[in-house]
Amino acid sequence: MLPRSSQTYWRYTQRDVTSFARIITGWTVARPGNRFGIPGNFAFNENAHEPGAHAVLGVTYQNNGISQGRAVLRDLAHHPATAHHIALKLARYFVTDTPPPRLVANMAATYTRTRGDLSAVYQTLIGSDEAWDPKLVKIRSPLEYLVALLRASGERPKPNLIVGVLNAMGQPLWNPSGPNGFSDTVDAWASSEGLATRIDVANMVANMPPGRVDPRRFASDTLGALLSPDTEHAISRAETKAQAVSIAFLSPEFQRR
Amino acid sequence: MAYNIASPSRRALLGGAGALFSSAFMPRFAQAAGGRDPRFVVIILRGALDGLTAVPPIGDPSYKELRQSIALTTNGPNPALKLDGFFALDSSMPNFARLYHANQAAVVHACATAYRDRSHFDGQDVLESGYPGPGHTETGWLNRLLLTLPKGEHVMPGAASTTSGLAIGANAPLVIRGKAPVLGWAPATLKPASGELSQRLMDLYSHTDPLFARLLTEGIATGKIASGLGVKGRGSPGDPNGMEQLATGAARLLAQPDGPRIAALAFEGWDTHAQEIGRLTRLLTGLDNSFAAFERELGPAWKDTVVVAITEFGRTARINGTQGTDHGTGAAMFLAGGAVRGGRVIADWPGLRQSQLRDGRDLAATTDMRAILKGVAVDLLGGSPAVLGRDVFPGSEAVAPMKGLIV
Numbered sequence: 001m002l003p004r005s006s007q008t009y010w011r012y013t014q015r016d017v018t019s020f021a022r023i024i025t026g027w028t029v030a031r032p033g034n035r036f037g038i039p040g041n042f043a044f045n046e047n048a049h050e051p052g053a054h055a056v057l058g059v060t061y062q063n064n065g066i067s068q069g070r071a072v073l074r075d076l077a078h079h080p081a082t083a084h085h086i087a088l089k090l091a092r093y094f095v096t097d098t099p100p101p102r103l104v105a106n107m108a109a110t111y112t113r114t115r116g117d118l119s120a121v122y123q124t125l126i127g128s129d130e131a132w133d134p135k136l137v138k139i140r141s142p143l144e145y146l147v148a149l150l151r152a153s154g155e156r157p158k159p160n161l162i163v164g165v166l167n168a169m170g171q172p173l174w175n176p177s178g179p180n181g182f183s184d185t186v187d188a189w190a191s192s193e194g195l196a197t198r199i200d201v202a203n204m205v206a207n208m209p210p211g212r213v214d215p216r217r218f219a220s221d222t223l224g225a226l227l228s229p230d231t232e233h234a235i236s237r238a239e240t241k242a243q244a245v246s247i248a249f250l251s252p253e254f255q256r257r
Numbered sequence: 258m259a260y261n262i263a264s265p266s267r268r269a270l271l272g273g274a275g276a277l278f279s280s281a282f283m284p285r286f287a288q289a290a291g292g293r294d295p296r297f298v299v300i301i302l303r304g305a306l307d308g309l310t311a312v313p314p315i316g317d318p319s320y321k322e323l324r325q326s327i328a329l330t331t332n333g334p335n336p337a338l339k340l341d342g343f344f345a346l347d348s349s350m351p352n353f354a355r356l357y358h359a360n361q362a363a364v365v366h367a368c369a370t371a372y373r374d375r376s377h378f379d380g381q382d383v384l385e386s387g388y389p390g391p392g393h394t395e396t397g398w399l400n401r402l403l404l405t406l407p408k409g410e411h412v413m414p415g416a417a418s419t420t421s422g423l424a425i426g427a428n429a430p431l432v433i434r435g436k437a438p439v440l441g442w443a444p445a446t447l448k449p450a451s452g453e454l455s456q457r458l459m460d461l462y463s464h465t466d467p468l469f470a471r472l473l474t475e476g477i478a479t480g481k482i483a484s485g486l487g488v489k490g491r492g493s494p495g496d497p498n499g500m501e502q503l504a505t506g507a508a509r510l511l512a513q514p515d516g517p518r519i520a521a522l523a524f525e526g527w528d529t530h531a532q533e534i535g536r537l538t539r540l541l542t543g544l545d546n547s548f549a550a551f552e553r554e555l556g557p558a559w560k561d562t563v564v565v566a567i568t569e570f571g572r573t574a575r576i577n578g579t580q581g582t583d584h585g586t587g588a589a590m591f592l593a594g595g596a597v598r599g600g601r602v603i604a605d606w607p608g609l610r611q612s613q614l615r616d617g618r619d620l621a622a623t624t625d626m627r628a629i630l631k632g633v634a635v636d637l638l639g640g641s642p643a644v645l646g647r648d649v650f651p652g653s654e655a656v657a658p659m660k661g662l663i664v
Contacts, residue, residue, distance in 0.1 A: 192482070193474045195476055196482045199482060214378070239453065240381065241378045241527075247457060252469055
């Protein structure tokens with residue numbers, strides 16, 4: 001919940017973490033058979049709440065039940081580090097792994113000015129020149145890649161195959177290994193192991209019957225203006241249709257975004 | 258498309274990886290040709306086999322000069338097996354040579370489909386669809402042939418109804434796709450990507466994307482990614498062992514009294530733009546062992562069998578700068594089986610002098626592959642020339658079935 005950042009102007013300590021944990025004691029989830037309402041909903045169990053005032057990031061929060069935790073969340077949401085963190089994540093995901101500091105600062109400023117209106121932050125992102133640079137610098141994550149493969153090919157494999165493929169590619173569905181989620185940087189997915197699996201997956205989808213797609217038309221329709229002469233050449237010279245479709249799926253312009 | 262996954266017992270029987278597709282609508286052609294119960298197998302060699310290396314015209318005075326370092330010789334470097342005084346055979350095909358000298362195998366040289374351009378896909382579409390031009394990819398000529406043959410007793414009733422759906426990775430060759438129900442088999446696991454594919458990706462990445470080029474290099478160096486000339490994923494249709502496994506599985510099915518009579522397989526990897534001799538040594542070994550596997554496994558049925566191996570087009574007459582050859586025209590096809598009137602190379606040889614080459618670069622085509630395929634369909638399977646010219650190879654009425662191919 002606390003945004004992590006490498007920025008030196010701001011750090012949190014283990015004390016902040018344990019204080020915040022005390023503040024949100026009593027925050028729970030309604031379960032079947034208990035008295036907190038519809039199962040799955042958020043609930044506040046007053047009896048489980050630890051009384052007392054606690055400090056988080058230098059601010060002391062008096063005990064006033066559920067509102068104590070809400071006050072912390074509100075302050076965290078408005079914290080300049082959060083503005084920076086959200087701006088950086090968005091810019092890193094949509095633009096490049098190391099976005100220009102000016103772009104991140106502009107987005108963070110919008111976040112702060114609008115008190116966290118994400119739509120306004122997106123508009124700042126979209127309004128930047130960097131967002132429109134046609135150079136493909138990001139690599140699609142396994143999930144993005146598989147979705148693109150299936151959309152482009154029109155194949156609709158069974159769900160358990162999709163789940164299996166995502167496991168094999170290292171991005172199990174909705175199940176990242178840590179609370180910070182799946183990485184959105186190129187380095188995280190640019191491994192030879194990952195490429196080996198992608199080759200097998202692309203090859204598998206390319207070999208799914210009926211294989212009646214003309215790979216040349218497919219490439220120009222799917223990759224459009226991104227299709228490089230090298231890729232076009234490699235596709236047209238492939239030995240089989242399935243191999244040509246594999247090459248289209250494995251071309252840099254299809255693996256990147 | 259109607260095809261079905263083989264039952265577990267058939268899967269076990271077939272054993273190896275890869276994909277075999279055969280007719281599940283298996284009329285016994287008991288009346289077809291002299292009470293014979295024939296078997297007909299079509300092997301598609303995807304990528305354009307170089308007939309001038311597989312069956313080199315060593316007696317042609319221009320051959321050595323055109324092929325230079327990759328020329329085969331009778332008693333020098335790249336020694337070949339003798340067929341007749343003019344043609345030899347690549348030394349990786351001893352089984353085919355043995356069958357040839359036992360009059361159970363023949364070569365058709367300088368042959369082609371109706372296709373005259375240089376795209377593999379279009380060429381394969383023409384080869385497999387049986388139409389004179391590309392763009393017909395719904396049904397293949399072998400499937401349409403099945404529909405037109407005299408209906409006999411269905412030897413495997415219910416084969417088409419016992420299963421449903423398609424296995425992932427299964428891809429029936431176009432040649433046998435169509436309305437006639439077809440039994441299919443394919444591995445349940447990911448089909449291993451071929452080393453050939455990674456070579457092509459390396460070429461692409463090295464021109465376009467240094468990061469992917471580095472990852473691919475690492476993957477190959479650490480053995481995670483199959484690579485190299487002819488080194489394919491184990492058991493794939495581009496790996497010699499995979500070819501032999503496929504052929505063995507197909508032959509065991511075909512050998513059964515209630516088994517299929519017609520089958521199609523596809524072997525890949527024949528696009529030898531570079532390092533042709535080494536690659537073809539491996540690939541032709543796989544093909545040669547496949548012929549031997551059919552002979553061995555079919556047993557008594559071998560005498561009523563024709564196996565043909567066909568490719569979409571030939572390759573350039575002249576060696577290129579990378580010890581290989583490029584897309585050409587005139588090709589070679591193989592026929593093997595006890596029903597083949599063998600021991601001969603069937604060719605109206607066009608010659609290899611510059612003026613004799615098509616466009617100054619390709620072995621010309623003087624025999625229409627459809628004449629051969631129609632000849633087998635008529636004399637082995639009892640097909641009707643009129644129907645063959647209209648429905649099986651549309652627009653080929655003027656291409657007469659070649660006579661005398663079958664014993």
